[in-house]
Amino acid sequence: MRTRRNRLALFTAPVLVLAACSSGPDQPDSVAGAFADALNRDDLAAAAALTDDPAAANATLGALYDGLGKEATFEVRSTDKDTFTLAATWKFGAEGKSGEWAYTTTGTAAEGDDGWKIAWNPTTLAPGLDTGPLTYSPVYPTPARVLDASGGDLMTEQEVTLVNVAEGADTAALAALLGPIVDDITEASLRQDLAAAQGKPVTALALREQDLAPIRARLDGMSGVTLAPQNRLLTTDKALASPALSGLTELWQQDRDAHAGWAVRAQTAEGTERVAGADPTPTTDLATTLDIDTQNAAEAALDSIPQPAAIVALRPSNGAVVAVAQNEPADGQGPIALTGLYPPGSTFKTVTASAALQTGAVTPDTVLPCPGSADIEGRRIPNDDNFDLGAVPLHAAFAHSCNTTMGALGVKLPPDGLTKAAAQLGLGVDYITPGLTTVTGKVPAADTPAQRVESAIGQGEVTASPFGMALVAASVAHGRPPAPMLVLGQQGVADSTQEPLPQPVADQLKSMMRETITSGTATQLNDIPGLLGKTGTAEYIDDEHAHGWFVGIDGDLAFAVFISDAGSSTPAVDAAGRMLRARR
Known part of the structure; x- marks a missing residue:
């Protein structure tokens, strides 16, 4: 009498043979188990050698694995005299996530001169395999728009x-x-x-x-x-x-x-025949939030600019991304509108003013010096073309973009003062937004007074993306950062929770940004009713190179314009004007 071993889970164990019985693991369950074991190891030659027609089996097995992949498992479920049941599961697509085909087949085995062999029949491997080679393919639904x-x-x-x-x-x-x-x-x-x-x-x-x-x-x-x-x-x-x-x-x-x-499907002489499957x-x-008119206006506004340039526009009320535009020179550098990091220059004064106002030490009407240049903590800070306003209220210094005023305010802030104020406006916060890969910017703590001076005017280690500065403008308009959204109903999730921006400070910032348009550095846009904005020129490499920025709020539209190596903010302001006027 022969001790029968367990099914597939144990078929690699040696068969126990009593002295009174014939020798060798040659009964149907043993050869079927070895066959399944070879298939699970993807050892097709070994599996074919266990059949009575190795050449035909090897060719069919190779074609089967080519057509269906290698994510397959086989198990011997039962044996009865010279027959056995083979259970198979194929998994399709990346990591087997696109579909699964499970079936059972029946095979036979016979004892010959060289031991037990599986009688070769393609249907022992898979239904329909006797009709022709099998192939897998996904079946897609009617394409969505x-x-x-x-x-x-x-x-x-x-x-x-x-x-x-x-x-x-x-x-x-x-x-x-x-x-x-x-x-x-x-x-x-x-x-x-x-x-x-x-x-x-x-x-x-x-x-x-x-x-x-x-x-x-x-x-x-x-x-x-x-x-x-x-x-x-x-x-x-x-x-x-x-x-x-x-x-x-x-x-x-x-x-x-x-x-x-x-x-x-099985390939036949007449074509293909479906063997198994699942309907899509x-x-x-x-549905996206992109506004085609704003997108087209933004793209057209950048077309004539020879340097890399980008515009990002959001709706402050709900974070909807309505336009993300770049020109061809920018496309050559990658998605700079969403992930390019640059010094934001004077557009960052929205953050500096917010931080200073929240300390309570100043109000928009506090009179402060705005000299043409100033030595602050060992760093010589000039205004653009060294303009000198004398002593003016903070709101006027902001509207005219006084570097010297803002540098002096920044040096009095705590090391993380600008970091926290920036985060209140969404800058330095990362968002996971379906359909968008974005980086807002980086505003590290400024441990030394000299670093705080640099950061206060959007230089030093402070960087921002056009997306990040559009979010700053949207946050000022909304009173807090709106969760960005590109796909309707799928809002982004921030990586951290920030303290809210006090509403009085938001209102004060909006008032100062309005003054920038009416009597400050962006008066060429004064024909656009109710527009708020802030210009920015950001040096990089040396004082001979500068990026141009403009951030604005036009009703329920907040946006940022960035032009690499523009030399000043003027080209960015002009591009904003072209976009806004085209929408009217």
């Missing part, structure tokens, strides 16, 4: 065509066709891409149908050029570009994957 704030189509799934190029193609002729569509495609760039690919084809460009149609026939006739259509999520307006779109594309794809079904579930459209 990405909507703008008005409910119009912002992005939809559309067909594009990849222009693939192989060695030997006429790169000069191809560049002549593609260069007018994308001006950085040249014969030299195509040759460089092909050389880097080391003999493999490269994708030169993905074309929308309206761009492809006029040149399709000539591309089709080119040796070494092939056209491959595929579907992608694209803006309905080809000219629309924004760093916010990449995050929306990721959310759209995540939702699409979450609602996808799956199918296992419906998706809903992705």
